[in-house]
Amino acid sequence: MNMMASGVLAPVPPKNLAETGISPVMMRDLLLKTMFRTNLDTCSSIARVIALTIPVTQELVDLARSQRLLEATGTLHANSGGEMGYQLTDAGKARALDALAQSEYYGAMPVPLAAYHEQIKRQSIRNIQITRDQLTAAMGHLILPKELLDNLGPAVSSGRSILMYGPPGNGKSSISNGIRDALGDRIYIPRAVEYAGQVITVFDPIVHTAAEESVDDPTSLRRSGNRFDNRYVYSVRPTVITGGELSLDMLDLTYNPTARTYTAPLQMKSSGGVFIVDDLGRQAEPPQKLVNRWIVPLEENRDILSLQSGEKFEVPFDTLVIFSTNFHPNEIFDKAALRRIFFKIKIDGPCQQDFLKIFAMVARKKKMALDERTMLHLMRVKYPTIANTYANYQPVFLIDQMIAICNFEGIPIQMTPDLIDRAWANMFVRDEAIAH
Structure with a gap:
């Protein structure tokens, strides 16, 4: 069953380790590497970083404990709703270092490639x-x-x-x-994808704009209240x-x-x-x-x-x-x-009518009053020199040039035939031989 959000079917959070689609050994090693690198010691803080629900994280912690790679510290954290603390045993530290030697990746659990295929289709x-x-x-x-x-x-x-x-x-x-x-x-972007035991990171804050994350609240009664699988980021x-x-x-x-x-x-x-x-x-x-x-x-x-x-x-x-x-x-x-x-x-240059519309729109935006004499000078004197070839960038270029000249000369922002001539001279480079 999948939940809907913004018309796109959301990936459902796995209810147990088997539903993650990732091998228990790989998940256990990722847990040990994450605890080794971050010093996190409560189930809820670990769950947030490895992007699983608290119950599934607890299942993973219990697996590592049964293999004597983790142990309970015996301390209850008052600020985490009285949660039990955990730490790596010596065997756990050795296993974490061994796993880090194979790959430095730690943190969010990956999504199996097959599950990623399915989500892309949706x-x-x-x-x-x-x-x-x-x-x-x-x-x-x-x-x-x-x-x-x-x-x-x-x-x-x-x-x-x-x-x-x-x-x-x-x-x-x-x-x-x-x-x-x-x-x-918006859609769901995996933080990472797994194929043949290799982790490929996908989510990139430079490319992806996160809209929402789905995190378990350790103090809530229904701990797996996640709206979607937190191994994904809900993104534009x-x-x-x-x-x-x-x-x-x-x-x-x-x-x-x-x-x-x-x-x-x-x-x-x-x-x-x-x-x-x-x-x-x-x-x-x-x-x-x-x-x-x-x-x-x-x-x-x-x-x-x-x-x-x-x-x-x-x-x-x-x-x-x-x-x-x-x-x-x-x-x-x-x-x-x-x-x-x-x-x-x-995508061609604008016709004269559209060019004038763009020029007027840019002038209004830049708070420069249109001047009829200047516009006639531009259309009848300047543009014929380039066979009336209009381009969309030209109004912004010419108006910004005139503003820069006005600011330099200490005069109010305005357009005149003389200012158009000076701006025009910067829009094109004259063909000429330069002696070296």
Whole structure:
């Protein structure tokens, strides 16, 4: 049985050790390592760190006691509702050190890979249906042509890959962020996943925004009152944004040889959410090579990862991939790669009418009064010099430049033809030979 939250089925807390899906030896060693590293000594404080309910933690403590790896200290902690204290025996310390030599990982119990597969299915990005109103609301701060939303809506709702291309400075990154905001709901991210006795950490505070944790209260009568399995964090759908720094090895498991621990790759951290590859074509690796790495995941919704031993295993690939580039797709991809990217959407510069709307909106936001003479100068004198090529970034750039000049000159914030000329000079670099 699963509980619902925000329309997504929640993982139920295990009622006993067997229901965790993890081997008792592995859990026992994680308990010993955690107590050794943190000096925690009550069942409720240990339960919070190993992310199990108090009754299941007690079962684990009793298992370790039966093996003479833990002993009761005989002290009752008044501030923990009169709880019994526990400590590692000499044999327990030796076992903890031995286990730490194999892997430094301690803390939250992992989720078995099979259970992670099931949870990903329940909260799949492909289960989401975005309405026009939701998308418009999320993009409300952007002035976009209607036909762009007509194309974006079905692309986002399909949960398939999207390629946005077009000249720089027209809001491809802002649109990507708007898509992320339109998703809006929350899902369950595992703190860590277990496969073949190896622990792979998944939850990352940089990528994931925790909304709520489910913790047992040691003073309550019903101790296992957790709303969901605390090995997961209830989180906003994740967004991973990478740019020119993206390399192929970021899409593989990261192994720390000192701690002997694994960290999930970027696309696994973005499961159930959005993976934005910004500035495609600026990476050290050619775009074709990067996209080749994604071909199987994009087509089959599964990815293959490798352990240090060379053993390969399958993880779900459940992320809306948004590629964004300033290059024409035919320049950077072959036809086979393009075929596998489901939606190709051109993001062009605004028409003159939309450009003026954006300019007025930015001026209002920055508290700069519009001046008709200056606007005529901009549209009739300056833009013809660049063949009336408008871009979404230009109003912000020009207005910020004029504000900076006004502040420097000690004059009130204003726009004049002269200030536009000075701002314009900073927007483009003149082509000229420079003597070295």
